[in-house]
Amino acid sequence: MTESVLDYMNRLGRAAREASRVLARASTAQKNRALQAAAAALDAARDELVSANERDLAGGRANGLDAAMLDRLALTPKVIDGMIEGLRQVATLPDPIGEIRDMRYMPSGIQVGKMRVPLGVVGIIYESRPNVTIDAASLCLKSGNATILRGGSEAIHSNQAIARCIQLGLAEAGLPAAAVQVVETTDRAAVGALISMPEYVDVIVPRGGKGLIERISRDARVPVIKHLDGICHVYIDVAADVDKAVRVADNAKTQRFAPCNTMETLLVHQGIADRVLPPLASIYREKGVELRGCARTQALLGGDVLEASEEDWSTEYNAPILSIRIVDSLDAAIEHINRYGSQHTDAIVTENFTDARRFLTEVDSASVMVNASTRFADGFEYGLGAEIGISTDKLHARGPVGLEGLTSEKYVVFGDGHVRT
Numbered sequence: 001m002t003e004s005v006l007d008y009m010n011r012l013g014r015a016a017r018e019a020s021r022v023l024a025r026a027s028t029a030q031k032n033r034a035l036q037a038a039a040a041a042l043d044a045a046r047d048e049l050v051s052a053n054e055r056d057l058a059g060g061r062a063n064g065l066d067a068a069m070l071d072r073l074a075l076t077p078k079v080i081d082g083m084i085e086g087l088r089q090v091a092t093l094p095d096p097i098g099e100i101r102d103m104r105y106m107p108s109g110i111q112v113g114k115m116r117v118p119l120g121v122v123g124i125i126y127e128s129r130p131n132v133t134i135d136a137a138s139l140c141l142k143s144g145n146a147t148i149l150r151g152g153s154e155a156i157h158s159n160q161a162i163a164r165c166i167q168l169g170l171a172e173a174g175l176p177a178a179a180v181q182v183v184e185t186t187d188r189a190a191v192g193a194l195i196s197m198p199e200y201v202d203v204i205v206p207r208g209g210k211g212l213i214e215r216i217s218r219d220a221r222v223p224v225i226k227h228l229d230g231i232c233h234v235y236i237d238v239a240a241d242v243d244k245a246v247r248v249a250d251n252a253k254t255q256r257f258a259p260c261n262t263m264e265t266l267l268v269h270q271g272i273a274d275r276v277l278p279p280l281a282s283i284y285r286e287k288g289v290e291l292r293g294c295a296r297t298q299a300l301l302g303g304d305v306l307e308a309s310e311e312d313w314s315t316e317y318n319a320p321i322l323s324i325r326i327v328d329s330l331d332a333a334i335e336h337i338n339r340y341g342s343q344h345t346d347a348i349v350t351e352n353f354t355d356a357r358r359f360l361t362e363v364d365s366a367s368v369m370v371n372a373s374t375r376f377a378d379g380f381e382y383g384l385g386a387e388i389g390i391s392t393d394k395l396h397a398r399g400p401v402g403l404e405g406l407t408s409e410k411y412v413v414f415g416d417g418h419v420r421t
């Protein structure tokens, strides 16, 4: 790349802004044609995708990526099938753009309502998981937004191969190539540029952990919808059904270790700990989960439970490690979650309606659940059809973000020569 990263990003930004105007007026049929054609292009490019991905995997191994990271990076036939299916599914979702609602006559005689519109240009910074490139591109396209995608550096070759398929889809539907642009450099200066060009970018969606949070908080000049870390809790109340508690706490930790909605800390009421923790600990031990506990947990469960440090309570392991704390009351559980959590997803297991209601009201997280695993915090599971990710912000969109989260509403007013008096 001979031009500077800043010039390169400016060029992408300008082109995205122009493309966003075309996309905003594109028909549903045209957007769906692009999605279907991109799906066909992916299907035809399986060998190319796999060999690009092999380069990334080789680089990842050489750089010492752990097994979980390599797993997220891998484009297996199943992952490629999932991307193709994902594109086709987004094509079948209702198009939210142009929907008009709440039209009402005002006393003046004008008619006022709201119309759903795209946000414009969406910049997305995300982890080294190439299938996210398709999720992000497809949702932005369907919601009429141009997008600039900056995936994790370890996935650069896979992402470029995927980008070529998306380009084929856009061309087939007669949509501009700049509707979806995948950043071609791994230089983090590109992230710096992307988050500081409000003239070209309307909103940034950062999906990532602590390093990304710091950078965005420090440098962003564009509105942000944070999709950040998940320090998720399950609290087993004194009034919990033991079987349900074991099922939920097992699934929340072990169904998959790496996602942001996986439980990192288990809180247990002292009045039920001796009934629920021993069977849970056997399951965790069998599944290779390292346990770190408070002093009471260590005393109850014995030798192999390591002492949990203060740092553990605010750590997102993304790994087979779990911290466990026995608490005296529901109040103590709520206080712990609001203090150490990341406002992502937290669950209570209880048969007590009042405790459930208090938990729902007082825990300040994007998803609060009763008697269900935190792993359900997901756009598909919530019926959104797909998701960009899980917003840990409070404004604009909170929790799993689908098509609607990528749109906004403007007022529309109809008159017939009306003037204000």
Ligand SMILES: NC(=O)C1=CN([C@@H]2O[C@H](COP(=O)(O)OP(=O)(O)OC[C@H]3O[C@@H](n4cnc5c(N)ncnc54)[C@H](OP(=O)(O)O)[C@@H]3O)[C@@H](O)[C@H]2O)C=CC1
Pocket (backbone or CB within 6 Å): 125, 126, 127, 128, 150, 151, 152, 153, 154, 186, 188, 191, 192, 207, 208, 209, 210, 211, 212, 213, 215, 226, 227, 228, 229, 230, 259, 260, 316, 318, 388, 389, 390, 391, 392
């Ligand atoms: N809420 C949600 O929807 C989701 C949240 N996550 C969270 O993401 C984290 C795991 O992903 P992980 O790959 O470790 O995340 P990282 O934060 O390490 O990386 C994510 C992206 O941010 C970039 N990045 C990181 N730090 C900086 C920086 N200082 N300046 C510029 N760019 C930066 C990375 O680029 P580079 O490749 O150069 O490192 C990458 O593109 C977990 O905390 C998980 O909970 C993950 C998915 C969804």
Ligand SMILES: N[C@@H](CCC(=O)OP(=O)(O)O)C(=O)O
Pocket (backbone or CB within 6 Å): 127, 129, 258, 259, 260, 261, 375, 376, 377, 378, 379, 387, 389, 390
């Ligand atoms: N909603 C998604 C989790 C989103 C997420 O955390 O993604 P990732 O960390 O990249 O696996 C799911 O439940 O699988």
